[in-house]
Amino acid sequence: MLSDEERQPCEIWTRVMGYHRPMSSFNIGKKGEFHERRYFTEPVHTNTGKLNHGQSSC
Numbered sequence: 001m002l003s004d005e006e007r008q009p010c011e012i013w014t015r016v017m018g019y020h021r022p023m024s025s026f027n028i029g030k031k032g033e034f035h036e037r038r039y040f041t042e043p044v045h046t047n048t049g050k051l052n053h054g055q056s057s058c
Contacts, residue, residue: 012023014034023034 013020014023016030023031026034
């Protein structure tokens with residue numbers, strides 16, 4: 001484990017309205033919004049390799 005003298009600060013960046021910003025520049029309201037965010041994962045879809053764009057096969 002590192003001693004306190006060996007540690008260095010870690011800056012957290014997040015994507016806000018299409019661009020990235022460090023959380024250290026957030027005001028108290030934005031910091032609160034960041035901590036209330038809910039994260040989710042999308043279900044994994046299998047790729048069959050077949051594309052169907054409404055075309056009939058001949």
